[in-house]
Amino acid sequence: MSARQVTLAEVAKQAGVSLATASRVLNGSTRQVSEELSDRVLRTAERLGYVPNASAQALARNSSSLVGLVVHDITDPYFSCIAAGVTRVAEEAGLVVVLGTTGRRPEREVELLSTLRAHRARAVVLAGSRTTDRASQSRLAAEIDAFTEQGGRVACVSQAKLGTDTVVPGNRAGGRALARALTELGHKKFAVLGGPSELVVARDRLAGFKAGLADAGIAPPAVVNGAFTRDGGYAAAMELLASKTRATCVFAVTDVMAMGAMAALRERGVRVPEDMSIAGFDDIPTLRDTVPALSTVRLPLEEMGEIAAGLVLDAGGDEVRTVRVAGEVVLRASTAHN
Amino acid sequence: MSARQVTLAEVAKQAGVSLATASRVLNGSTRQVSEELSDRVLRTAERLGYVPNASAQALARNSSSLVGLVVHDITDPYFSCIAAGVTRVAEEAGLVVVLGTTGRRPEREVELLSTLRAHRARAVVLAGSRTTDRASQSRLAAEIDAFTEQGGRVACVSQAKLGTDTVVPGNRAGGRALARALTELGHKKFAVLGGPSELVVARDRLAGFKAGLADAGIAPPAVVNGAFTRDGGYAAAMELLASKTRATCVFAVTDVMAMGAMAALRERGVRVPEDMSIAGFDDIPTLRDTVPALSTVRLPLEEMGEIAAGLVLDAGGDEVRTVRVAGEVVLRASTAHN
DNA sequence: GCGTGGCGGGAAAGCGCTTTCCAGCGCTCC
DNA sequence: GGAGCGCTGGAAAGCGCTTTCCCGCCACGC
Known part of the structure; x- marks a missing residue:
């Protein structure tokens, strides 16, 4: 076990060239190397099974090939879709993605960012949803600053205002459009299963939905808050039912x-x-196989x-970029005329 | 942007101690450091926001804190559950997991392993299912050897015989038990939606199922192969229906x-x-919300x-360890008496 | 009194790369 | 014909850490 690892030096020696030349051949530089030497190096590298030591490269170049991806829960289809999109692009770019899961704990997000900073990750995608809690917000902001300070880039999915590039789904607009579509089905009395009140995503969707109802001159919905999970939805629905609601239509955020x-x-x-x-x-893709098929606002998750x-x-300029993606109302079997 | 990164040297200088001492204080060594110096170092590190450069550490220590995880498709609940289990354990151990997705291409698996080797990952979990294809098998085996040669450890989920530690679900036994349970419901005519024939997981489950039918003296099932995906199942089922099957019960692997x-x-x-x-x-967890609820053989995915x-x-001895986990037949609404 | 050993501290030698800088060589251009 | 240039190859200086080795100091035992 643990046979000496093959180093560049070894390859260089066996090929009878200098370290510099070997490096130039194997790890592309602007410098030209004669075809003969180049061949020799390539061949010996191949023969010895040389693989460059990524840590050493990262150290020497002061930049690694790591891209961070931070999600709350990888088993949640919302996140796993986003993860699929991120990994695809990263792998195409020859980068490696490191996956961090927070379990919805804001402090874990900060920890992960710090770890990623230690690894000199060149970029991080923060897919977790943002909280309005001041304390954790500012610690997160500090870590993000530290990270960018070091030359790393940060992008968030669905949480603007953190001073980073962001992919913003049309939460408010989507909620509003959905409300409108549902009122057009004839519903007059609505209830909403909202997420934790400190999550901005939940709040935006709710706000949009309320606005949509207002547009149609319909009374504001009853709102029951619950965790942003399947069980949270279950609990919230139970609570709603227990309250003897007279709503004919429920919107879960x-x-x-x-x-x-x-x-x-x-x-x-x-x-x-x-x-x-x-x-x-x-x-989420799971919806395809739900019975009855669930009406929803479609977001292109992988694409996001x-x-x-x-x-x-891509480096981009210095200005903060924001890409908006629109949600599209998709009415399926779970919503009927009233 | 790009304010000089804080290095150990800087911390040492500002604390008025040597590099060696600072390193000993900040990154635990066996050596003792007087409380006074230790305090001073800790305080300045804190003040400067020092984060050790993981690449440099990895290089100096010749061991990184990376753990690889290779899956086919992270949006597949099977894999995302396993991923959740892996990340939980890795994060508890203070390690970082790098996620690689193969898109079910065997050569990607080899590539990823090589990348992970370049990063001197200390361990890799291969969750993708194994193929019987000779060529890709041997290339994979070669990469695994190279990886372990370098001191890395490799474990597979559900694919024994690769000479690595393995978590083996009771595919055959599970298939057999399921067959038995279904025959007990009175079914006499079965069909199987099998995976690609070169996947051993699919073959084992199918073989077990056949054995179970044989146990009950029932004729072998019609088998339709399809991709190991939702759409593969859809297509296979369509094909089955087109064949005017007389089966009353279908087992999808x-x-x-x-x-x-x-x-x-x-x-x-x-x-x-x-x-x-x-x-x-x-x-898979999604099953909870399927209508009718799907009968299945339960595997503790996250636990796996x-x-x-x-x-x-954990290092373990030199012998190859194999942990078997049993599948448990769970009959739900999708299977009825016949 | 002096040798011994243990202990806390620092100097410095790597770890495996990249990249700068320099040397040598064959050309072109006045 | 020599200055200047472009080009290829190698020596060597880092990158930020860990760890070995050595040194000076103190407590101790004979």
């Missing part, structure tokens, strides 16, 4: 929550959509990941 | 395929379970990821 809510409704014998219409937000990775990988 | 198959059945107006029973394998990470992280 997240598909994942909607899935939980549908389970709750099913369990309580509330038929969807006959007794209750329900809609979500995101259009790709865009974020793109933003963070 | 993967939950994901089963989801696709259910969609196909639904589309064709075949009621589940009245007209056709269906069962899958894995028990944790186990794999555990195997790969």
